[in-house]
Amino acid sequence: MTSNGHSTTAQQRMSVPARTIRPPRALTETELAALLRVADCLIPASGPNPKASDAEQYTSYLQLALAARADAFDAIVGGAGRLAEIPDAALWEALKKMSADDRVTFDPLSSVVACAYFMTPQVMKLIGYPGQHRDPAPLELAADEIGSGILDPVLERGFIYVSTAG
Amino acid sequence: MSTIHNLQELPRIVSDVCDAHPSDAARTSGRCPSRKVRMTAETSGDANATVDVLVIGAGPSGPVVAHTAAAAGLSVMVLEQGDWVNPSDFPANHPEWELLIQHDWSHDPNVRDLPSDYPVDVSESDMWPVMFNAVGGSSIFFGAEWPRLVPSDFRVKTLDGVGNDWPISYDDLSPYYDEVDAFIGVSGVDGDTAYPEGLTYPLPPNPLGKAGIKAAEAANKLGWHWWPGTNAIASQKFKTLEQCGRWGTCEWGCPQGAKASFDLIYMPQAQKLGATVVTGARVRKVATDEDTGLAAGAEYVDRDGVVRFQAAHAIVLCANGIGTPRLLLMSASDQYPDGLANSSDMVGRNLMLHPNCTALGFYEDELESWRGPAGQLIHSLQFYETDKSRGFVRGSKMHILPTPGPLNAIEAHRDLDFEQLWGPAVHDVARLAQNGILWAANTEDLPELHNRVTLSSDLVDSDGLPAPKVNYRISENTRKILKFTVERMVELHEAAGAVRIIPQEIWVDQPGHLLGTARMGDDPNTSVVDSYGKTHDVDNLYIADGSIFVTSGSANPTSTISALALRVGKKLVEQTAARKAHA
Numbered sequence: 150m151t152s153n154g155h156s157t158t159a160q161q162r163m164s165v166p167a168r169t170i171r172p173p174r175a176l177t178e179t180e181l182a183a184l185l186r187v188a189d190c191l192i193p194a195s196g197p198n199p200k201a202s203d204a205e206q207y208t209s210y211l212q213l214a215l216a217a218r219a220d221a222f223d224a225i226v227g228g229a230g231r232l233a234e235i236p237d238a239a240l241w242e243a244l245k246k247m248s249a250d251d252r253v254t255f256d257p258l259s260s261v262v263a264c265a266y267f268m269t270p271q272v273m274k275l276i277g278y279p280g281q282h283r284d285p286a287p288l289e290l291a292a293d294e295i296g297s298g299i300l301d302p303v304l305e306r307g308f309i310y311v312s313t314a315g
Numbered sequence: 316m317s318t319i320h321n322l323q324e325l326p327r328i329v330s331d332v333c334d335a336h337p338s339d340a341a342r343t344s345g346r347c348p349s350r351k352v353r354m355t356a357e358t359s360g361d362a363n364a365t366v367d368v369l370v371i372g373a374g375p376s377g378p379v380v381a382h383t384a385a386a387a388g389l390s391v392m393v394l395e396q397g398d399w400v401n402p403s404d405f406p407a408n409h410p411e412w413e414l415l416i417q418h419d420w421s422h423d424p425n426v427r428d429l430p431s432d433y434p435v436d437v438s439e440s441d442m443w444p445v446m447f448n449a450v451g452g453s454s455i456f457f458g459a460e461w462p463r464l465v466p467s468d469f470r471v472k473t474l475d476g477v478g479n480d481w482p483i484s485y486d487d488l489s490p491y492y493d494e495v496d497a498f499i500g501v502s503g504v505d506g507d508t509a510y511p512e513g514l515t516y517p518l519p520p521n522p523l524g525k526a527g528i529k530a531a532e533a534a535n536k537l538g539w540h541w542w543p544g545t546n547a548i549a550s551q552k553f554k555t556l557e558q559c560g561r562w563g564t565c566e567w568g569c570p571q572g573a574k575a576s577f578d579l580i581y582m583p584q585a586q587k588l589g590a591t592v593v594t595g596a597r598v599r600k601v602a603t604d605e606d607t608g609l610a611a612g613a614e615y616v617d618r619d620g621v622v623r624f625q626a627a628h629a630i631v632l633c634a635n636g637i638g639t640p641r642l643l644l645m646s647a648s649d650q651y652p653d654g655l656a657n658s659s660d661m662v663g664r665n666l667m668l669h670p671n672c673t674a675l676g677f678y679e680d681e682l683e684s685w686r687g688p689a690g691q692l693i694h695s696l697q698f699y700e701t702d703k704s705r706g707f708v709r710g711s712k713m714h715i716l717p718t719p720g721p722l723n724a725i726e727a728h729r730d731l732d733f734e735q736l737w738g739p740a741v742h743d744v745a746r747l748a749q750n751g752i753l754w755a756a757n758t759e760d761l762p763e764l765h766n767r768v769t770l771s772s773d774l775v776d777s778d779g780l781p782a783p784k785v786n787y788r789i790s791e792n793t794r795k796i797l798k799f800t801v802e803r804m805v806e807l808h809e810a811a812g813a814v815r816i817i818p819q820e821i822w823v824d825q826p827g828h829l830l831g832t833a834r835m836g837d838d839p840n841t842s843v844v845d846s847y848g849k850t851h852d853v854d855n856l857y858i859a860d861g862s863i864f865v866t867s868g869s870a871n872p873t874s875t876i877s878a879l880a881l882r883v884g885k886k887l888v889e890q891t892a893a894r895k896a897h898a
Contacts, residue, residue, distance in 0.1 A: 163398035163431040163595055163618065164449035166419035168409065195739040210410075217414035245733045256729070259737070260414060260722060267721040267745060268410045276745045278721055281407045281685060283560035283571060291522045291550065295504060295543060299528065302535045308508045309540055311467040311474065311700045313484065 172215035173222050183229040184211065188262035190240045197275060201262060204269040214265040221257035228254035366392045367891055369613055369627035371598050371642065373397070374452025375873055376859040376880035377633035378581035379495070383884030385588035389891060392625060393590060394615055396597040397431035397449035399578060405568030413722035416567050422456055423824050424448070430618075431595075433776035435637065436784035442668050444637055444785060445827045450592060451578030453635065453827040458566050459547040459574045460691045460714060460871040461501050463492050463878075465510060467700055468868035471761075475701050475708040477792075478761045481865040482837045482846040485511070491878035499575040499877075500553035503545035509696035521550050521559055525682045526752045527692030530715045533811035534695055544691035544714065547575035547873070555583050563687035563719040574688075596623075599780050601630055601646040601655055603853065608650065610856040616778045629891045631848075631857040631883070636666065636829030639862045640768040641783040643833065656850035656858075661843050662833055663769055665762035667867040669828035670789055672711075672797045672820050673755045674804035675718065675727050676813035677747040684717040684751045691716060698803060699869055707795040709759035712869040713804060718751030727817055747815065754804035758796040760789075760867045762831050789821070797821060828872050833862035848883030855894065859883040 161167065176184070185208075188201035201207060215222060228247065235243045247255040266272055273280060368384040370377045373395035385391045406415035422445040424432040431448040447455045466485035471478045496517060503516035520543045523531060527544070534541040548565065549556040556579060560571035572579055586592065595618030602624070604611045612626035632639045640663035646655035654662050691714035698710045718724065724744050728736045736744060766787045774782040789797075801818045808816045836842025839851035844863050850856045859880040861872055868875070 161430060163396075164400050164429055164447070165398070165404045166415075166427070166429060168415070168419075191737045192741050193738060195742050198742045213411050214414055217411040218418060220418045241738070244737070248733055257417075260417065260725070263725055263741065264411065264414050264722045267413075272745075276721060276742070277681075277749045278685060278745075280410065281412065281562050281564055281570075281719055283562065284686060285558050285560050286522045286550075288551075291520045291543075294523045294528060295520070299523075299531055299535070300504070300543070302538070303508060303540055303542065304506075306508065306538075306540070308512070309696070309700075310465050310509050310511060312511075313466040313470045313474070 169216045169219065170213055172212060173219050176226065179233070180226050180230060181208070183233045184226070184262065186240070187229045187232060187244065187258065188266070190244060191259055191262060192266050198272070201266045204266055205271045206269050207265060210265040210268040211262070213268065214261040218257050218261050224254045225258045225261055228258045363623070363625050365612075365626040365628065366390045367628050367895070368392075368887065369394065369625055369630045370633055371613060371630065372452065372633035372635065372638065372860065373450040373582065373592060374577040374633075375454045376876050377452070377631075378577040378585055379877050379880035380631050380633060380859050380884040380887065381590040382581050382585035382588065383881060384888055384891075385585050385590040387888040387892070389888065391585065391590035392627070393592045394596040394598055394613060394625065395450050395592060395594050397447075398594045400449050400451065400455055400568065402568070402570050402572040405564070405570050407562055407564035407567060407570050412564065412567070413720045420567055422447075422827065430777065433780070434774055434782045436771040436774045436782050440785040440787040441789045441823065442670060442787060442821070443824045444668060444829055445825060446635055446637065446829065449578070450582060450594060451576040454576040454873065455568055455578070456566055456827065457576070457873055458690055458716065458871070459688070460694070461496075461503070461545045461547045461874045462694060462712060462870040463510065464868040464870050464875050465696070465699060468866060468870075471709065471866050477708050478866045479836070482835055488875070488878050488882065491881045492874065495874070495877045495881055499547055499580045500549050500556060501545060501547050502550040504543045507542045507545070509540055509542065509699065516545065518550050518553060520544070521546055521548060521688050521690065523692055524686055524717070525680070526684055526715065526717055529678070529680065529682065529811050530752055530754070530807065531693050533807045534693075534697075536810045537806065539695055539697040541693045541695045541697075544688075544693050546688055546690040548688045548690050549573050549575070555579055559688050561687040563685050563689050563717050565687060565689045597776075597778055597780070598634075598642060599645060599778065601642065601856065603648065603650060603655065605650060608853065610853050620778075628894060629855045629857065629887060631859050631887065632862075633860045633880070636832045636861045637768055637783050637785070639858055639860055640832040641770065644770050645780060651852070656833070656843055656852045656856060658852050659840055659843060661841065664764050664767045665831040665834055666766040666768055666785065666787055667760040667762060667828075667830040667864065668787060669757045669760050669826055669830065669867050669869070669872070670793055670797060671755060671757060671822040671825045672801045672804075673753055673818070673822065674801055674808055675817040675819070676752050676754070676808035676811070677815040678750045678752070678811070678813055680750060682750045682752065684749055685719045686717055687719075689716045689719070698800065705799055707792045707799070709761070709792070709796065710869060711756040711758045711796055711800040712871070713754060713756040713800065716753045716755060718748060718753050721745040721748045724748035724751065731817070752808070752811070752813075754807055756800045756804065757826070757828065757869045757871060758793055758800060759869045760793055762834070762866060763790060768832050828861070828867070830861040830864040830867050830872060833858050834865050835863045836865065847886035848879065849886070849890070855891075857883055857887055
């Protein structure tokens with residue numbers, strides 16, 4: 150195991166971390182249930198938006214998210230597990246307390262459950278996020294923007310630098 | 316934070332090598348710190364040929380020097396502790412990229428902890444310097460914002476009575492700025508009114524985008540300077556660079572290969588001219604000849620843990636404002652007991668980190684804020700120059716970037732009330748991420764002797780070499796600039812109609828602007844190098860990275876680092892050729 154929490158690969162590159170798409174180990178059913186419960190509390194259904202566990206393919210993306218933060222896997226799974234006995238009605242307050250008192254656990258836990266949600270194609274569409282992708286600009290776009298006259302007020306004020314000549 | 320090891324006694328190889336003829340090849344087996352090695356006694360294999368120019372560090376200044384020297388017909392070797400990184404490696408190629416940048420691809424080497432990284436002791440620092448160790452160096456992660464310093468930056472002592480004047484002027488450096496810009500294909504709009512007349516760029520600008528137009532309209536409303544972003548990001552295919560694909564993730568590596576990171580431009584051209592690049596080579600000492608006092612070569616540990624020696628006629632340190640003073644201090648010897656090139660006691664001092672502040676604004680308008688470049692869409696130098704009525708000297712450079720990714724928006728809301736981020740609110744935060752504008756600023760950071768890099772007494776890297784320790788406190792003047800600048804950026808958001816603004820007065824884990832720790836000057840008593848980067852103490856040892864800055868200015872520094880490196884490289888060529896002719 151490396152310091153990143155990933156399994157040691159045959160040849161680790163000097164400047165490039167290994168990417169894995171599976172968590173360091175499989176989740177038990179209990180662990181998965183605890184994570185989904187936390188996810189649904191932090192990300193409930195609202196209007197057209199589903200709760201976390203209802204997002205299509207959520208558990209698949211949760212696996213990918215856990216792999217991406219393999220360094221914090223134990224903290225994330227353990228943190229959710231510690232909340233398993235908290236009654237549903239008290240879970241929100243328990244998470245709020247964790248966010249204030251134990252950010253080392255809460256921050257990666259909440260990041261992972263949230264990112265898994267945002268990665269699902271259904272939610273990406275709902276929030277209007279197309280994902281990062283290649284999208285070169287049309288050649289005339291910058292010229293059209295500047296040609297609109299938007300820069301004219303700056304040009305009219307003239308140079309503003311402090312001269313050091315003389 | 317990396318594992319803290321006990322600092323082991325450094326091997327006597329340091330002085331042993333100096334005892335031997337410096338051009339002897341040195342090779343030992345096994346990890347160096349665990350044993351004391353007499354390098355000459357254990358030399359095996361063929362001796363490496365002495366090179367004309369040995370460059371330590373592969374980016375950004377290293378490739379510029381390497382290319383300049385190779386183009387002049389000199390033999391050049393570059394030693395780099397990291398490796399090559401491909402555009403296909405970067406996190407934005409993957410859907411989970413926003414999680415990958417939190418740890419595995421973090422800007423902070425203490426978090427990322429890759430084999431190429433060394434730990435940085437920041438236990439007594441207000442900020443945590445960031446860097447990347449690979450061919451291309453920290454330009455792998457930079458935003459490629461490409462502003463120059465302004466003329467007054469070179470004269471702050473004369474104009475403002477603080478810091479020091481540079482031994483060169485804007486006019487001295489201007490031709491080198493122009494030459495670098497032409498070589499790497501900087502994209503921008505000619506005639507920025509914050510600079511002297513005649514500033515032009517080889518490539519047309521990248522688009523402002525919806526976010527850039529909105530921010531520019533706000534600046535116009537307030538009557539403030541702004542200019543379309545000047546970026547070392549190719550708006551058209553240029554040499555070894557692709558056309559910008561507007562991925563929006565420039566600061567976590569460009570998947571398009573369009574950003575002018577110095578592994579993609581300058582280094583390939585240097586290699587074509589014959590320069591060789593040795594990766595996985597962690598330099599632990601610059602060795603000197605006891606008779607002449609000249610730099611003889613460098614000892615480095617290769618990726619197999621073998622200690623090697625490379626002899627050279629001239630050595631150029633390009634290891635950044637943390638790594639360069641670290642190496643000079645590690646190169647202490649009987650001849651140079653306080654560290655190499657450190658008779659002035661200025662090595663490691665005057666560290667300037669350019670504190671960053673931001674105001675993140677969200678809008679109801681659709682701004683397509685996942686789109687790049689990022690890169691600056693626009694910049695403003697309205698508050699760059701000194702106006703003493705503000706209660707401080709010097710100023711800041713403001714610029715805007717897009718805000719790609721819903722999880723990044725979540726992270727930006729962490730310090731707000733729990734109910735403002737989680738529960739039903741999370742859906743609004745995620746939706747607004749597409750409509751964000753990040754106003755960010757670099758602030759002038761004046762040199763202070765107590766802000767410095769030394770060697771840690773207890774933290775070491777994976778080769779047992781002492782980690783750099785950073786002692787850094789933000790000055791009162793800089794804090795005033797930060798506060799003032801955040802207020803101005805909030806004003807810009809308000810003028811643009813933002814529905815939510817999140818100000819942040821200091822980013823403790825940014826930036827990678829590592830400046831001033833081996834500053835240039837005419838007086839050997841108060842500076843480490845002359846105006847051409849040659850150390851005052853060692854006639855064939857040069858420094859070409861951000862260490863040699865005298866003051867920081869507020870402009871993102873890589874443009875100036877590159878121009879200085881070109882200037883250093885050209886003088887180095889002259890002096891090395893002359894030295895060889897007289898040998």
